[in-house]
Structures are given as structure tokens and as C-alpha cells.
Amino acid sequence: MSAREIVEEPCVLRQQHQHDDRHCRCYKGGADRTLLDNIEPVSLQKETYYSRVTNEYTKQRQVRAASRPIKKGFQVLRQETLASGKLYRDPDFPPNDYSINFSGITRRTYEWKRPLEMVQNPQFFIDGATRFDIQQGELGDCWLLAAVSNLTLHPHLFHVVVPRDQGFTHLYAGIFHFKFWQYGRWQEVVIDDLLPTHNGRLVFMHSRNSSEFWCALLEKAYAKLYGGYEALRGGNINESMVDLTGGVVELIDLRSPASNLFPRLLKACRRGSLIGCAIESDHLGVRPESIMSNGLIVRHAYSITRVTAISLATAPKLKGEAHLVRLHNPWGNETEWKGSWSDKSPEWNAVPPGERQRLGLTFNDDGEFWMSYQDFLKNFTTVEICDVNPDFCDEENGNGGGVPEDVERGWKVTMYEGAWVANHTAGGCRNYINTFARNPQYTIELMDPDEEDDDDFCTVIVSLMQKNVRQLKRYGVDYVPIGFTLYKLPPGRQPGMKLDVDFFRYNASCAKVPYFLNTREVTTRFRMPAGHYVIIPSTFEPEMTGEFLLRVFTEIRQ
Structure with a gap:
């Protein structure tokens, strides 16, 4: 009896908007300006041009x-x-x-x-x-x-x-x-x-x-x-956070947040992560250039500077504990949140003096403000957490001034450099089964189960980054949609051997990115059983070329 060909859910393409507020009315001293959306639909013409320019750029370099x-x-x-x-x-x-x-x-x-x-x-x-x-x-x-x-x-x-x-x-x-x-x-x-x-x-x-x-x-x-x-x-803020830390950024869609997101944000703050957030332009039916009536700005990057839970004094409406998020608008002016827990809002009257002192509470027109976690989820659409590479401080600056002892670190990082080359290693995603096997393939081994869990699953973060694209903006080149797919090696398969098209026809993937995105970097966290896996990084369509860096973060016991 012949093997049955696997029918997989197709890979999904999603356009990612850039944060570009160079024409916001709120900039002091600036004229009336308009937010622009620089993302264009990917086309074959652009792919060909991208290939030509990147190849020429690489030669010149x-x-x-x-x-x-x-x-x-x-x-x-x-x-x-x-x-x-x-x-x-x-x-x-x-x-x-x-x-x-x-x-x-x-x-x-x-x-x-x-x-x-x-x-x-x-x-x-x-x-x-x-x-x-x-x-x-x-x-x-x-x-x-x-x-x-x-x-x-x-x-x-x-x-x-x-x-x-x-x-x-x-x-x-x-x-x-x-x-x-x-x-x-x-x-x-x-x-x-x-x-x-x-x-x-x-x-x-x-x-x-x-x-x-x-x-x-x-x-x-x-x-x-x-x-x-x-x-x-x-x-996108994920680019700059990585350039400033060497860390890895995880994108979280707030339109379907996990129930444990608030504790995760608390933990990210404790371990010294950088956190940013934004509101997509199609959210709440507002135009991209709008400053909403509540003081928030669409398609604009905010930084999250603190996440906390505070005790409340006895009050008619506020009792027990409040979950709060502190944000900073890089404009650094009075354009701030106007709702509950904003500067001088009545909710602060229920906060005991000791808590106010612990928070270092001040109210100025400086772009920084507090929101309740519930209002944060209602208004913002994405949050990005940059976990700092554990090798960050030791590599270039001695000990980088010393990493505080309370910053948790427990990641092993493995990096692979590669390229998608037309007619050779640019096979496109699994939707293009006849060329998919051309893509570069990297074998990893997961062997260190998470200590706090009773099962044999491991945490792994996979990050794929396009190289040297922003330098090509002068030629009209932009990021192409990228992603990756993971396959578990079956028993008897030797790690390191290249998988062929028949393997992909008759074996289902065990994990992949939710979307192929036209951003510099896509990152996804997985929980996987111990074993050997093959990671296939690819562009969405075949023959889209460029260089990439693949990083694999595996959690290790402290």
C-alpha cells in the first residue's frame, strides 16, 4: 500500500505595517502632517528587482x-x-x-x-x-x-x-x-x-x-x-530593540491575548526585557493619521516602562488590587492617555501613600502615563517583548558594567547564517511543495526539559532575520515575507542529511510560524518534546532572494 500524501494547512501571508509618524500633527514646531503606510503588496516584479539589487549590493560590499x-x-x-x-x-x-x-x-x-x-x-x-x-x-x-x-x-x-x-x-x-x-x-x-x-x-x-x-x-x-x-x-520597534540589545523579540497579538499575559509582562520587566507596543491603523475603525479622542495614537510606537500590581485603599469602586501598565510616548509631550488611571485621574485617590511613593508617581506633560491592564488590552493591538541575549554584556564590553544579579538569564543561543539564492536555495514556503526542499535546512536537538514542568517538553524560540535590507531602502527595496517550518526527524533518519521533496510530501510539519510577515525578523516560541528537529527557513514565494540569520534559543537550567 502506497503512502498517502500529507495535506497541510497552507502557509498564511500577512502584511505588517511600519510605525511611521513623521507627519503627525502633534510634533511641536511641525506643520500638519500625515502618517504614511509604506508597505506595498509583494509582486513578482518587485521580487525580481529585489534579487537583482541584493546581488549587486552583496558584490559591491x-x-x-x-x-x-x-x-x-x-x-x-x-x-x-x-x-x-x-x-x-x-x-x-x-x-x-x-x-x-x-x-x-x-x-x-x-x-x-x-x-x-x-x-x-x-x-x-x-x-x-x-x-x-x-x-x-x-x-x-x-x-x-x-x-x-x-x-x-x-x-x-x-x-x-x-x-x-x-x-x-x-x-x-x-x-x-x-x-x-x-x-x-x-x-x-x-x-x-x-x-x-x-x-x-x-x-x-x-x-x-x-x-x-x-x-x-x-x-x-x-x-x-x-x-x-x-x-x-x-x-518597527522590534528592529531597534534588537539592534540595541542583540536580544530576540516575540510579537504578541493583543486581539487574542493569552490568559497568563499579565504575569508574563511582569516577568519580562523583572528579567530586564525591553517592551514596546502599538495600535494598528485598522483598529477601532480610525484612520492611520488619527490621534484618538482618548489621547492614543495609531501606528505609533510606545515603550512600556513598567508593569505592576498595586494595592488599593477601601473605596466604593476600587478594592483589592489593580493591574497597571506604564507607557511612554517618545514625542515626550502632553499627548497622553486620557482615560482611567491617566495623569491626575480620580482613581489615584484610592492608592495608599506608600504605594504612590513606591511607584515614584509624578504627573507631567512628558509623554509618560499609566493605564489599567484592561484598558491596555482594549486599545493596543500588539506588544513586543525583547528578551536580552544572555551573551550581551560579556561579548563586547568586558562585563558591560555588570549584569544585575536579579536579571534572570537562562538561554543557549545557536546562530546560523545562510541565503536564499534563486534557482538554488530559494524554494518558497510549504505551499510550493515542488520547490520547498530547495530551502536551507538546519538540524537542532532539544534535550533539556524545562525544570519546573513534569512533562518532557522543551521550550525553544526560533528567530529568522533578513539581513542588510534597510541599507537598500535607497533602491526601493523592502522586506519580503519570511517564515519557517519545523519537522521532527523520524526514527532512523540521520541528523544532518538533507530532506527531499518526498519527505515533505508524506510527513507533516510539527510547528511553523502563524504568518509569513514582511518584517526584518519573525520569531515564535514553541513547546516541543525532546528530540531532533529540522528547521526550514524560507520566503513566502519561491525565487525571492536574500541573506538571513537564523537564531535558535533553547532554555537551560540555572
Whole structure:
């Protein structure tokens, strides 16, 4: 009797919107502006163009890497600049319109100035770095600012990205450096301190105090990393959270939340995770450019800065315990939630003084506000939790200033680099069974059951990331839909042997992503029995090409 071919549920494609608020009416000093949706339907024409551009980009990158001299680090460049008696000028990111706009054509004239030309006493930090320093400028990069805002809550992480060994006093030479995680490695980005201004004011991200410059310089370094300020226009907070930590982000759909989500958010805060959230534009029937009557903004990245349960005093309507979420709007102004538990709302009268003191409760027009967990679920549609890579601090910065003992860490991380190559390894998803076996295949072994459970299941997080796409925005290239599928190796199958098309015809997958998404990274958590598995990373359709990084996180006993 012949084997019966497996009929699987088809893989599902879903479009992911970017957070792009560069035209929001609420920006101080900005004209009436409109939120834009930059996601286009995927087409064969775009796939072909993407393949051509990425292949050419890879060749150019290899030629440049082979021909250029070894790059000097920040310390060497600063010493050379000090010896020259001149201030540093970055030859790779010059102060011109091409560094702002891909076309080199701008609507206004920008004047690039150093902080010393703008204020009498510039400082890198004033009383340290806090989320309240951050002010968004005219660039639609709230997805970056929300992550930076969250990062300031974790000094041991923040000062890996923003090193302390720089400023405007001792050894000042007009040169600064920052570090960003890029596809498995920490990359140093060196810049000069020439910043774009208009009418004497900083145009993009800046600090609330005009004499503080860490915000503006961090954004400039991030813009250089991706090829210009315009490359930062529109994105998802999961990108920036990963670039700032090397962690892995899990996307949670709040329209069907798990019953244990609140305890999970509490645990994420305790273990030092970064958390962001957003409201999709199709939610509640509002337009993308709208600021809702309750003060919340659609398609805008917020950071979650605290999750807590508080005790309440005896009150007619409020008794026992309240579950609360504190959020921060990177605009840093009065655009805040107006409902229950908002600034100065009557609900706070039921909170005992001791609890108010524990929360450090203040009410200012600074973009930060509280909501009840129930209202949070009713209004927000997605939350993204970035669990920090356990190797984060040890890899690049000694011990990164020391990881606090109360931050739980228990992940083993394995990374694989690969590529989808047309007519070779770009087979598309399982819907395209005849070409699916072409895709790269990676064997993993799960062998360490979770300690707290009585069963033999293991927790594994699989994360698939497209490489070097944001750098190609100047060519009109965007993220293609990606995902992955897992198969359990049957007894007798040797791990490491490539599976052929017949295997996939007659064997069902044991897990896969809920959707193929056109984002840089897709991540899913699974509970699996111990054993050997094969992970198949793929694009949604065949012949869509590009490089990728696959990371597999397995929980280990402490």
C-alpha cells in the first residue's frame, strides 16, 4: 500500500505595517502632517528587482571590503585627531543633503553645526540619561526612539550602546562612537559631531535640554549605520530593540491575548526585557493619521516602562488590587492617555501613600502615563517583548558594567547564517511543495526539559532575520515575507542529511510560524518534546532572494 500524501494547512501571508509618524500633527514646531503606510503588496516584479539589487549590493560590499584598509577604531582615530589639532570630519558620512535624503534633494536648507557652535557649554549627558531626555524631531523614527527610551531604564545595557568614554571636555576632538548589534556581531559606528540644523535648532532627535547631545549623536550614528537619515523613516520597534540589545523579540497579538499575559509582562520587566507596543491603523475603525479622542495614537510606537500590581485603599469602586501598565510616548509631550488611571485621574485617590511613593508617581506633560491592564488590552493591538541575549554584556564590553544579579538569564543561543539564492536555495514556503526542499535546512536537538514542568517538553524560540535590507531602502527595496517550518526527524533518519521533496510530501510539519510577515525578523516560541528537529527557513514565494540569520534559543537550567 502506497503512502498517502500529507495535506497541510497552507502557509498564511500577512502584511505588517511600519510605525511611521513623521507627519503627525502633534510634533511641536511641525506643520500638519500625515502618517504614511509604506508597505506595498509583494509582486513578482518587485521580487525580481529585489534579487537583482541584493546581488549587486552583496558584490559591491565584497569589493569594498577587499579594497579598503582595515578600519581604525574610535580610540586610534581620536588620538590621531587630537595630534592633528583639528576636529574630526567623518569621510564616510559627510555633512551634506545626501546624508539626509537619498536623492540629495531636500525641501529646505540645512546647516550642519557642532554642539560647540550651538550652545556655550555642550554636554554629552546632563545628570545621566533618562527616557525624559528624548524629544522626537521631524523624522518618522518613533520606532527607534521608543526603544532608546526603554534602554535608558537599563544602564548596564545602555552604556554598551552609548559608551561613557566620550564627551565635550577631556579629550574632546569632535569624534564620538556608538555600538549596535548587527546580525550576530557588535559593530562600532564612529561619527563626527556635525548635526543638521535649521534656523539654529536641531532638526531631528534631540534632548529636552538644549545643552545635552547624547540623543542627537546616537540617532546620527544609527542613521550612518543604515546609510542616511531617510533610511530611518518608518520601521518597527522590534528592529531597534534588537539592534540595541542583540536580544530576540516575540510579537504578541493583543486581539487574542493569552490568559497568563499579565504575569508574563511582569516577568519580562523583572528579567530586564525591553517592551514596546502599538495600535494598528485598522483598529477601532480610525484612520492611520488619527490621534484618538482618548489621547492614543495609531501606528505609533510606545515603550512600556513598567508593569505592576498595586494595592488599593477601601473605596466604593476600587478594592483589592489593580493591574497597571506604564507607557511612554517618545514625542515626550502632553499627548497622553486620557482615560482611567491617566495623569491626575480620580482613581489615584484610592492608592495608599506608600504605594504612590513606591511607584515614584509624578504627573507631567512628558509623554509618560499609566493605564489599567484592561484598558491596555482594549486599545493596543500588539506588544513586543525583547528578551536580552544572555551573551550581551560579556561579548563586547568586558562585563558591560555588570549584569544585575536579579536579571534572570537562562538561554543557549545557536546562530546560523545562510541565503536564499534563486534557482538554488530559494524554494518558497510549504505551499510550493515542488520547490520547498530547495530551502536551507538546519538540524537542532532539544534535550533539556524545562525544570519546573513534569512533562518532557522543551521550550525553544526560533528567530529568522533578513539581513542588510534597510541599507537598500535607497533602491526601493523592502522586506519580503519570511517564515519557517519545523519537522521532527523520524526514527532512523540521520541528523544532518538533507530532506527531499518526498519527505515533505508524506510527513507533516510539527510547528511553523502563524504568518509569513514582511518584517526584518519573525520569531515564535514553541513547546516541543525532546528530540531532533529540522528547521526550514524560507520566503513566502519561491525565487525571492536574500541573506538571513537564523537564531535558535533553547532554555537551560540555572
